[in-house]
Amino acid sequence: xxxxxFRGGIHPKDKKELSRDxxxxxxxxxxxxxxxxxxxxxxxxxxxxxxxxxxxKGDMIGIPEGFVSAPVHSSVSGRAMAVGEFPLPNGRMxxxxxxxxxxxxxWTPLKDNPDYMQLLPDDLKGKIRDAGVVGMGGAAFPTHxxxxxxKEKPIDVVIINGAECEPxxxxxxxxMIERPNDIVKGLKVMMRILGVRKGYIGIENNKPDAIExxxxxxxxxxxxxxxxxxxxxxxxxxxxxxKACIDxxxxxxxxxxxxxxxxxxxxxxxxxxxAVRYGKPLIERVVTVTGEGIRVPKNLMxxxxxxxxxxxxxxxxxxxxxxKIISGxxxxxxxxxxxxxxxxxxxxxxxxxxxxxxPSEGFSSCxxxxxxxxxxxxGLMPSMLSVLSERGFYEATKEYNLFDCFECGSCTxxxxxxxxxxxxxxxxxxxxxx
Amino acid sequence: xxxxxxxxxxxxxEKEQQFVVSVSPHVKSEETTSRIMWSVSASLLPAxxxxxxxxxxxxxxxxxxxxxxxxxxxxxxxxxxNKKITVSDGSAFLSGLLLGLNLPPAIPFYVPIxxxxxxxVVTKQLFGGLGFNIFNPVLIARAFMISSFxxxxxxxxxxxxxxxxxxxxxxxxxxxxxxxxxxxxxxxMFGDKLNLYTxxxxxxxxxxxxxxxxxxxxxGAAFLIYKGYITWHIPVSFLGSAVIMAWIFGGKGAxxxxxxxxxxxxxxxxxxxxxxxxxxxxxxxxxxxxxxxxIGCGFLTMLIRLxxxxxxxxxxxxxxxxxxxxxxxxxxxxxxxxAAKK
Numbered sequence: 001x002x003x004x005x006f007r008g009g010i011h012p013k014d015k016k017e018l019s020r021d022x023x024x025x026x027x028x029x030x031x032x033x034x035x036x037x038x039x040x041x042x043x044x045x046x047x048x049x050x051x052x053x054x055x056x057k058g059d060m061i062g063i064p065e066g067f068v069s070a071p072v073h074s075s076v077s078g079r080a081m082a083v084g085e086f087p088l089p090n091g092r093m094x095x096x097x098x099x100x101x102x103x104x105x106x107w108t109p110l111k112d113n114p115d116y117m118q119l120l121p122d123d124l125k126g127k128i129r130d131a132g133v134v135g136m137g138g139a140a141f142p143t144h145x146x147x148x149x150x151k152e153k154p155i156d157v158v159i160i161n162g163a164e165c166e167p168x169x170x171x172x173x174x175x176m177i178e179r180p181n182d183i184v185k186g187l188k189v190m191m192r193i194l195g196v197r198k199g200y201i202g203i204e205n206n207k208p209d210a211i212e213x214x215x216x217x218x219x220x221x222x223x224x225x226x227x228x229x230x231x232x233x234x235x236x237x238x239x240x241x242x243k244a245c246i247d248x249x250x251x252x253x254x255x256x257x258x259x260x261x262x263x264x265x266x267x268x269x270x271x272x273x274x275a276v277r278y279g280k281p282l283i284e285r286v287v288t289v290t291g292e293g294i295r296v297p298k299n300l301m302x303x304x305x306x307x308x309x310x311x312x313x314x315x316x317x318x319x320x321x322x323x324k325i326i327s328g329x330x331x332x333x334x335x336x337x338x339x340x341x342x343x344x345x346x347x348x349x350x351x352x353x354x355x356x357x358x359p360s361e362g363f364s365s366c367x368x369x370x371x372x373x374x375x376x377x378x379g380l381m382p383s384m385l386s387v388l389s390e391r392g393f394y395e396a397t398k399e400y401n402l403f404d405c406f407e408c409g410s411c412t413x414x415x416x417x418x419x420x421x422x423x424x425x426x427x428x429x430x431x432x433x434x
Numbered sequence: 435x436x437x438x439x440x441x442x443x444x445x446x447x448e449k450e451q452q453f454v455v456s457v458s459p460h461v462k463s464e465e466t467t468s469r470i471m472w473s474v475s476a477s478l479l480p481a482x483x484x485x486x487x488x489x490x491x492x493x494x495x496x497x498x499x500x501x502x503x504x505x506x507x508x509x510x511x512x513x514x515x516n517k518k519i520t521v522s523d524g525s526a527f528l529s530g531l532l533l534g535l536n537l538p539p540a541i542p543f544y545v546p547i548x549x550x551x552x553x554x555v556v557t558k559q560l561f562g563g564l565g566f567n568i569f570n571p572v573l574i575a576r577a578f579m580i581s582s583f584x585x586x587x588x589x590x591x592x593x594x595x596x597x598x599x600x601x602x603x604x605x606x607x608x609x610x611x612x613x614x615x616x617x618x619x620x621x622x623m624f625g626d627k628l629n630l631y632t633x634x635x636x637x638x639x640x641x642x643x644x645x646x647x648x649x650x651x652x653x654g655a656a657f658l659i660y661k662g663y664i665t666w667h668i669p670v671s672f673l674g675s676a677v678i679m680a681w682i683f684g685g686k687g688a689x690x691x692x693x694x695x696x697x698x699x700x701x702x703x704x705x706x707x708x709x710x711x712x713x714x715x716x717x718x719x720x721x722x723x724x725x726x727x728x729i730g731c732g733f734l735t736m737l738i739r740l741x742x743x744x745x746x747x748x749x750x751x752x753x754x755x756x757x758x759x760x761x762x763x764x765x766x767x768x769x770x771x772x773a774a775k776k
């Protein structure tokens with residue numbers, strides 16, 4: 001089966017067979033959760049809980065500050081034990097609340113809305129904001145902001161990102177298989193908010209069952225269409241997916257809204273539906289716990305704030321060869337230095353790799369083979385960026401469009417000299433202004 | 435499954451001290467520089483075998499000398515300057531092999547040794563080692579030897595399938611005959627035109643050890659293209675422009691009467707187009723730039739063959755284009771995704 005796509009890209013082994021057939025199961029209730037006040041792009045939340053205070057599931061414990069922000073809710077019922085600086089998966093220290101789970105699973109009262117489709121767009125957006133919904137594909141940009149484009153940027157297409165192009169991860173795949181109708185309803189809500197007549201669901205060809213199930217689910221929705229896209233990394237990058245689905249190119253440094261498109265991840269779409277339909281805040285998400293270093297890979301429904309160590313324990317622990325623990329996928333995820341970091345709204349997977357796939361070998365000089373240039377989805381020349389950055393010519397990297405790199409890692413994947421190209425790009429970005 | 439829950443938990447705590455923390459991406463392709471170098475060396479095996487078949491032990495000896503001394507000089511240089519020893523990456527081996535294939539079979543032993551020194555130490559290491567050399571080390575060495583030992587570098591053996599016949603007769607290469615005595619004489623020597631082409635294709639003609647057998651070179655080239663180690667861009671534009679030049683200007687007197695096939699099959703054309711012009715380090719890395727590079731190589735090769743003092747121009751043509759490779763890469767920078775089309 002062919003499928004639309006973009007120019008460039010790579011074909012790493014997808015390794016999804018480790019967890020693809022594992023239905024989503026709820027995790028064992030954690031003893032305690034660590035909930036960071038900043039799990040999103042934008043201003044951190046103001047703490048709304050005191051040490052010793054009893055909280056219920058869904059209580060807002062972090063109040064958003066400013067428009068580009070999202071509230072944070074308790075994912076368990078219990079008592080706030082401590083407040084302090086805790087590391088996020090990416091190593092950043094942020095104010096977090098530790099809540100001891102009393103195991104009662106008591107919810108704060110939620111407002112049911114069977115007639116949610118009658119609500120005005122602004123009310124729908126308000127519910128999405130109040131539920132703390134952010135982009136769950138990793139970037140964690142507040143969803144209500146993405147659904148509020150400026151007037152001069154009319155939107156005519158919403159695309160649901162079901163590509164899940166990162167190897168190993170199967171969280172979105174399981175959601176597409178198990179909850180297709182919620183995805184369709186979530187898409188409908190977003191199309192209503194944006195006044196859009198055309199909705200697409202982009203899915204990579206290696207998930208034919210998901211394509212079939214969702215095609216079935218949208219069969220009564222004339223405005224919606226499932227697009228089978230080529231299996232290729234980074235097919236799930238917004239710009240690449242837009243190119244593949246509707247053949248529009250987002251200009252350099254511009255956003256999808258500049259070509260009339262809003263892209264939302266599958267998990268986010270379901271969170272949007274649950275927010276407007278049940279008033280349910282985003283306090284849990286599907287996390288794929290997988291990799292050759294995990295004894296029993298699973299797709300778990302995980303409460304936000306659960307320590308990674310709990311999930312690894314629940315999945316049978318580490319194998320003797322495990323060497324590296326990653327939050328997210330193998331291409332763009334963060335290697336963890338500790339298992340005490342919590343799952344956040346943007347954590348799509350916990351991946352444990354064995355020693356042989358995580359070698360920390362040295363690198364050698366660029367042999368100008370051009371592989372990175374041919375596969376760069378953004379049409380950049382990563383080899384030049386890496387050489388210039390390595391030598392400290394940071395200003396010159398701008399001539400080679402440094403800031404158009406979104407750090408997908410494809411260049412570093414293909415480099416035969418094993419050069420840390422992405423890292424050299426990050427270094428250059430930290431040294432010059434856009 | 436969690437029967438030994440405590441044990442597992444202890445183990446994870448124990449493990450915690452040993453996690454590898456590194457930047458993304460966390461998976462990488464299996465391709466390595468040394469695998470590429472060894473694969474390209476392997477792709478030259480058919481040409482090496484044919485060279486050994488036609489030129490006997492002298493040819494094999496010359497190739498071996500080049501390989502041994504190329505690797506040795508690289509080792510020596512890196513040892514002397516206290517650098518990391520990288521001879522196992524295969525690049526010095528490949529340079530040595532290519533240098534050997536580029537030499538007349540019966541060249542006195544000191545010439546390949548000196549050539550290896552020029553290639554590895556002067557052209558490659560003094561410029562910073564693998565990845566930093568401006569010129570193709572093998573071709574600089576060959577150019578050096580042609581200017582320093584013009585007689586020795588143009589003394590060719592007649593091919594012979596009799597492996598142990600050590601006193602092979604010397605003769606001129608088809609290109610030299612073409613240049614000095616004309617095509618008619620060349621055809622006469624080989625009987626008829628078809629016979630000439632066949633000899634050139636199979637490789638039973640005078641020339642450098644590894645350049646003569648076009649069929650063997652094409653087998654190796656097909657392997658490289660299949661594996662993705664080289665693409666068609668440089669070889670096709672190189673050979674294409676040479677063919678057009680030969681056709682237009684290659685004839686005696688009138689335009690458009692040349693014999694492109696003769697030029698294609700003779701000299702170092704196929705070896706150069708597939709195995710030397712495609713050297714990553716010294717050719718452009720951008721596709722469009724590679725086409726310009728190849729066209730330039732083909733054009734200059736034919737200019738030298740038809741109007742220059744040497745019968746063969748491939749070596750100098752590629753070296754001249756090597757100078758332009760960085761400039762071509764600058765001039766043909768890739769278009770950023772989404773940038774307005776010109």
